Amino acid sequence: MQSLTVIPETKKFELVDGPVPKITRPDQVLIKVAYAGFYESGLHLLEGNADSERLFHFRHELSGTIMDIGNEVKHFKKGDRVTVGPNAGCGSCLFCRSGRPYSCLLGSDSTIGTWASFVVVPVTRIYKVPDNVTLQQVLLTKPLSQLINALQIAGPITVGMKILITGAGILGSLWAQVLYHQGHRQVTVIDNHNKLDSLKRNNTGFTLTTRDELKKREKTSSSYYFDLVVETSGDPSVMEQVMSHLQKGGKLCCCQMASPNAEFSVYPFEVFMRELKIFSVNENCFSFQAGIRLIEAMGNRYLDYESLGIKIFPLEGYREAVEAIKSGSVEKVVFSME
């Protein structure tokens, strides 16, 4: 089988041929992969902006069909369409027992390969794909489950509240689609004009503007302040700017991984006086099932690959895929193994 992996010595991708992996434990399943996702954040990792553990073991969403199961696997059978969720943690450390397996003290396991046509996965990591959800659509579960996690942490975000999304990449676009689907209309999205073009096609009626145009607004204008800022750019200068756009009691939700060396300034006086809240969200296995249900509810109308800027490449076309992401011509790459 083919797999795309990062060679530690060169820190570069290589397509390698190898044997189909075998189940080695009774709680595992063998999946024939149909699609596997690749995010721009993968490029950050490849460029050495993350620790080596994450560089060589990071992996992203995949979907496929079960080809074999261990003899202790219940509730799943050969032929089931499945997707793979985030690590459920060790189950026994302080954070796992506090409902935060994504902060597990033992870190992420490495039982799943990178991008490969077959993978062996513990049954605790897989989720059935509903009949009315495609194997392509279900790849969006990871960012949508992160979004659900963010909404839960942010507290009640009722219709009518003013929301700013910074960044119109795949994460920003998904946020825009979900907020529109949930009835929100007081939404502003900032990015450069090129990035905003794809959102214009969605006819949400949201305000689409640039950072500079937003900055030009008078601070006294009510259109300057927001109850929630959803930060999806990972750019510290954007984070610094939007702090001044927060309404009293406003919340800044950091959804994108920034560079480990990135920093921005905050005025603690303002944070105190205006009761501002800054928080980040990570993937969480407890919101993964809810992410699949959200995909069922939204369907093709909101989760169309083309309008979200997602392009499918064969695994052997990975060089073109990486260049496409680097050039900004696509928002997200999905590898097809079918």
Ligand SMILES: [Zn+2]
């Ligand atoms: Zn743990």
